[in-house]
Amino acid sequence: MTTPAIxxxxxxxxxxxxxxxxxxxxxxxxxxxxxIMGGSGSGKSTLLKHLIGLKAPAEGxxxxxxxxxxxxDELQRKAVLRRMGVLYQNGALWSGLTLAxxxxxxxxxxxxxxxxxxxEVVALKLALVGLRGFGEFYPAAISGGMRKRAALARAxxxxxxxxxxxxxxxxxxxxxxxxxxxxxxxxxASFGTTIVVVTHDLESIFRxxxxxxxxxxTEKTMTALGHPAELxxxxxxxxxxRFLTRSSEGLS
Amino acid sequence: xxxxxxxxxxxDGTLVTVLSGDWSLERETPRFEALxxxxxxxxxxxxxxxVDATQLGAWDSSLLVFLEQAQVYCDAQxxxxxxxxxxxxxxxxxxxxxxxxxxATSVNTPDRPSAITRFGASALSTWASIEQTLxxxxxxxxxxxxLPTGKVRMRxxxxxVVVQSNSSGALPIVTLIALLVGVIIAFLGVVVLERFGAxxxxxxxxxxxxxxxxxxxxxxxxxxxxxxxGFAAELGSMKITxxxxxxxxxxxxxxxxxVLPRMLGILLMMPLLTLYADFVGIMGGMMVALSLLxxxxxxxxxxxxxxVTLSDALLGVFKGFVFGLLIGFAGCLKGLQxxxxxxxxxxxxxxxxxxxxTLIILANAVIDWLAALLDI
Numbered sequence: 001m002t003t004p005a006i007x008x009x010x011x012x013x014x015x016x017x018x019x020x021x022x023x024x025x026x027x028x029x030x031x032x033x034x035x036i037m038g039g040s041g042s043g044k045s046t047l048l049k050h051l052i053g054l055k056a057p058a059e060g061x062x063x064x065x066x067x068x069x070x071x072x073d074e075l076q077r078k079a080v081l082r083r084m085g086v087l088y089q090n091g092a093l094w095s096g097l098t099l100a101x102x103x104x105x106x107x108x109x110x111x112x113x114x115x116x117x118x119x120e121v122v123a124l125k126l127a128l129v130g131l132r133g134f135g136e137f138y139p140a141a142i143s144g145g146m147r148k149r150a151a152l153a154r155a156x157x158x159x160x161x162x163x164x165x166x167x168x169x170x171x172x173x174x175x176x177x178x179x180x181x182x183x184x185x186x187x188x189a190s191f192g193t194t195i196v197v198v199t200h201d202l203e204s205i206f207r208x209x210x211x212x213x214x215x216x217x218t219e220k221t222m223t224a225l226g227h228p229a230e231l232x233x234x235x236x237x238x239x240x241x242r243f244l245t246r247s248s249e250g251l252s
Numbered sequence: 253x254x255x256x257x258x259x260x261x262x263x264d265g266t267l268v269t270v271l272s273g274d275w276s277l278e279r280e281t282p283r284f285e286a287l288x289x290x291x292x293x294x295x296x297x298x299x300x301x302x303v304d305a306t307q308l309g310a311w312d313s314s315l316l317v318f319l320e321q322a323q324v325y326c327d328a329q330x331x332x333x334x335x336x337x338x339x340x341x342x343x344x345x346x347x348x349x350x351x352x353x354x355x356a357t358s359v360n361t362p363d364r365p366s367a368i369t370r371f372g373a374s375a376l377s378t379w380a381s382i383e384q385t386l387x388x389x390x391x392x393x394x395x396x397x398x399l400p401t402g403k404v405r406m407r408x409x410x411x412x413v414v415v416q417s418n419s420s421g422a423l424p425i426v427t428l429i430a431l432l433v434g435v436i437i438a439f440l441g442v443v444v445l446e447r448f449g450a451x452x453x454x455x456x457x458x459x460x461x462x463x464x465x466x467x468x469x470x471x472x473x474x475x476x477x478x479x480x481x482g483f484a485a486e487l488g489s490m491k492i493t494x495x496x497x498x499x500x501x502x503x504x505x506x507x508x509x510x511v512l513p514r515m516l517g518i519l520l521m522m523p524l525l526t527l528y529a530d531f532v533g534i535m536g537g538m539m540v541a542l543s544l545l546x547x548x549x550x551x552x553x554x555x556x557x558x559x560v561t562l563s564d565a566l567l568g569v570f571k572g573f574v575f576g577l578l579i580g581f582a583g584c585l586k587g588l589q590x591x592x593x594x595x596x597x598x599x600x601x602x603x604x605x606x607x608x609x610t611l612i613i614l615a616n617a618v619i620d621w622l623a624a625l626l627d628i
Contacts, residue, residue, distance in 0.1 A: 095593035111277050120317045121277065128348055133355030140592035159277060159312040186348060190341035191312065 003066045005030045005162055005194040006051060011060035013046050020046055023221045024060070026213055030161075033188055033195045033208050035228070038215035039243065044198040045089065047215065048166050051196065052086055053077070064162075082110050085160035089167045091151035093139040099126065099150045100135030106157045125153040130179065145172045152180070156187065163187065165197040169204050177204065184208050202246065206232075214240050256314065258282040260291045267298040267331070269322065272307035275315040284321035301326055303337040316345055388585050391507045392515060404508045406516075414517025418479055422525060425474055430462075430529035433470050434536030437461045441537075442544045451545045452555055458537030459556035463564045467530035469616055472575035475522060476608030480583035483514050484604035487587025488597040496588065506588070515580035522576025523569045530568055563628050571619055575612050582608035 004027035011024035020043040028034045036044050049055040050062060053069040061068055069080050093102050103122045107113055113121065126135055129149040139147050148171060155163060165184070169177035181204050187193045199205060205212060205228050212231065214224035216239050224231050224240045235241035256275035261268045275281050301322065308315075319335075319342070326333040335343050365373070398404045441454030487510060490496050499506045538552050547555075586604035590596050 096595050107277075113277065117317070120320065121313055124313060124316050124320055124349060127350065127352070128345065130352035132349075132352060138593070140596075183348065186341075186344060190345050 002030065004028055004063075005065060006196070007061075007063040007066075008051075009061045009063070011047075011050065011062065012058045013043055013050060013055075014058035015046075019058075019220060021215060021220055021222070026222065026225055028194060028196060030194050031188060031192045032210040033184060033197065035205050035209040035212040036196065036198045036215065037200055037205055037212050037243065039200065039217050042215040042217040044200075044215060045166055048164055048196070048198045052084060052164055053081075082158060083161040084164065085155035085158065085162070086164045087148070087152050087155045087166065087168060089170060091139070091144075091147040093147055093151050093154070095139050097138075098135060099131065099137050099139070099142075099153070102139070102150060103135075103154045103157050106154065110158055121157070122153075125157055126150070128156070129153045129183065130176075145176045148172060149176065149180070152183070159191055160193065162194040162196065165195070165199070167199055167201075168197060169199065169201045177201070181207050200243075202244065214243065216240075254309065255279050256281040256309075256311070256318075258284075258287055258318065260287050262291075262298060265299045267301045268304055269301065270304045270307070271315070272309070274309040275311040275318070277312055277314045281314045281318060284318055284325055288325060298329075298331055300332040300334055302334045305338050305342075308339070311339075311342070315342065316349070319346060320349075384589065385585060388507075388588070389581070391505075392511055392581070392584075395505065395507050395512050396516075399512070404505075404512065406512045407509050408513070410510070410513035411517050414479075414514050415521055417482075418475065418518055418521040418525070422475065422478065422521075423528070425478065426471055426525055426529050427532050429470050429474055430467065430532040431536040433466050434458060434462055434533030434538075435540050437466065437533070438537035438540035442541060446545075451541075452547065452551070453559075454541050454545070455538075455547075455552045455555040456559040458534055458541065459560040460564060462530050462533035462537065463560055463568045465568075465616070465620075467533055468526045468568045468571035468575060469612070470533075471522065471525045471529045471572060472579065472612040472616075473609055475518065475525070475575070476579045476582070476612060477605050479518055480579045480604045480608040481601040483580065483583030484587040484590070484600040485597055487511075487584060488590035488600040491588065491590040492592060492594070492597065511580075511584040511588070514584055515577070518580040519573065519576040522579070523572040526568055526572030526575075527565075530565065567619070567623055567628055571616060574615050574619065578611040578615060579608045582611060 006028040008024050008026050012022045013020040013024075024047070036047055038044050046055065050057055053062075053064075056070055062070075064080050065083075067076065067080060069077055072080065093099070094105075097105070100119075100122050103125050104118050107118045107121055111118075122135060123132070126132055129152050131146060131149055131153065134142065134146070134150070139150070142150070148168070152168075163184075168180050168184070172180065184195055184197070185208055188195055195208075197204075197208065209228050211226060212224075212228045213222055214231070215221075216223040216237065218239065219237075224236045228244065231240055232244040235244065254273040256271070256273045256279070258272075259270040261270060269284075269287070303319075303322075319338070323333055323346075325331075335346065338346075395404050399406060438454055438458050441457035442451050445451050445453050445457070487496070490510070496506050496510070499509060534556070538549060541547055541552050542549060583604045586600045586607060590600040
């Protein structure tokens with residue numbers, strides 16, 4: 001049996017004394033699109049921060065390819081980070097660098113490619129996200145949607161094994177959002193990339209997800225895990241049913 | 253794992269690129285131009301290029317980059333590139349990368365404008381900047397004038413935050429700098445005046461120097477760096493996160509809600525901090541004078557009071573008031589003028605400090621000149 005790309009065991013997430021989520025147990029298999037869904041404030045983005053090692057669990061363990069990133073030494077940690085790509089909610093492009101420099105930086109840090117080869121990889125990545133010819137622009141000079149796409153080009157610069165997306169479609173027009181979904185599916189199909197997406201965009205969830213995890217803000221734990229269509233047809237709780245059918249019945 | 257390899261073969265007007273091995277960004281992979289250069293004779297009459305990927309192993313973006321190079325070559329040579337031999341995933345990714353055409357125009361401006369154009373643009377930009385500054389000054393003056401009438405809704409909580417930050421929060425740094433300035437003036441006085449047997453008069457120098465000049469000036473410079481930069485960074489961050497736009501679209505004046513509390517806060521605290529700096533500076537000067545000269549504290553204070561009058565102290569306090577106004581003005585103006593991006597906030601903070609200190613020194617010179625004219 002192969003090791004899952006990510007394994008979460010008995011995770012408890014806290015802000016200070018406040019417990020956000022508890023008893024989280026799940027694994028993300030290689031090459032699947034795994035969606036973390038839930039209402040606003042349910043802790044989706046916080047869970048993502050735990051998965052990418054930005055926040056330490058209050059209790060429990062998170063294993064990336066069988067390794068606990070937080071317990072690893074600096075070199076191991078860097079090697080693990082090399083295999084990840086993250087698209088942050090607002091892009092988080094470095095404002096002092098052009099789009100090309102933003103995408104080039106991880107390549108300069110982690111590969112031995114020469115300047116010309118890096119330039120070509122950067123051009124390819126920008127082209128993949130529909131930004132061919134925008135390399136010389138600074139983030140401040142382009143729209144929010146374009147910034148997000150450029151941030152995706154940076155996230156896929158190193159052909160990561162696991163890609164994390166935090167609310168990828170927020171702030172995007174429907175065409176760009178749909179194109180981004182296409183790209184997610186394509187990255188999975190072509191490179192076998194494992195993709196973890198935090199979103200509450202139902203259209204996107206049904207289109208891209210192989211499995212989805214539901215974080216219930218009331219129960220403060222996960223209450224559903226499975227294919228979104230199955231969860232919609234056989235919801236394990238009213239909250240999951242309401243979420244997946246955009247229904248407000250039962251709410252006072 | 254074998255490295256990615258490519259070979260070029262020619263047959264019946266068709267070039268065949270044979271791909272093999274594992275292609276990875278981690279390792280060196282072939283370049284299409286090098287491949288062509290190595291087999292010049294093979295491609296002379298070629299009309300199409302096909303790819304044989306039957307021996308291709310694992311691959312990543314390095315293969316796509318190679319195929320992009322091939323596409324560029326084919327476009328230049330007017331040769332058809334037949335992608336049918338490629339794995340389906342590669343074809344789809346290449347199609348995706350070409351789905352949006354390249355942006356036609358460059359981000360750079362094409363030609364450098366002439367000297368006259370640049371001079372004109374610079375003059376217009378300076379005029380626009382003056383206009384903005386005057387508009388801002390006018391808006392602040394109107395809002396301040398309307399405050400007692402109750403027409404302006406200022407956030408008093410922000411005002412008290414500024415007051416707190418510029419009172420107890422600023423005391424440590426003001427104490428340190430004022431004490432050292434007092435010590436330096438006293439050293440200067442003792443060293444120079446002792447040569448003429450007039451070391452006693454160093455108390456004049458400390459009192460006169462701190463109350464009229466250095467107390468207000470040093471406090472002003474410290475606060476321009478501390479509070480002025482803070483105002484600019486705070487308002488600049490609000491500008492780039494559209495918080496200020498949110499005020500405007502709600503019909504709420506950012507001048508009333510953001511600028512006025514800050515300016516009034518620093519305006520109130522600067523004269524008080526100046527008085528405090530005067531006191532600390534004189535104490536520092538007295539410590540030096542007492543340790544180096546045969547003087548008692550009573551003699552030092554008595555000597556100082558013979559030369560220093562209440563108007564000297566009031567002039568210093570007045571300067572503190574003016575400097576407070578200028579620090580708040582520079583900080584808030586530069587904050588509201590912030591451009592886009594995180595670096596713009598840094599630039600706003602820097603220019604707030606530069607403008608604040610320049611205005612303080614300029615104002616100090618003007619006030620001294622007027623004081624001399626009016627015999628104060």
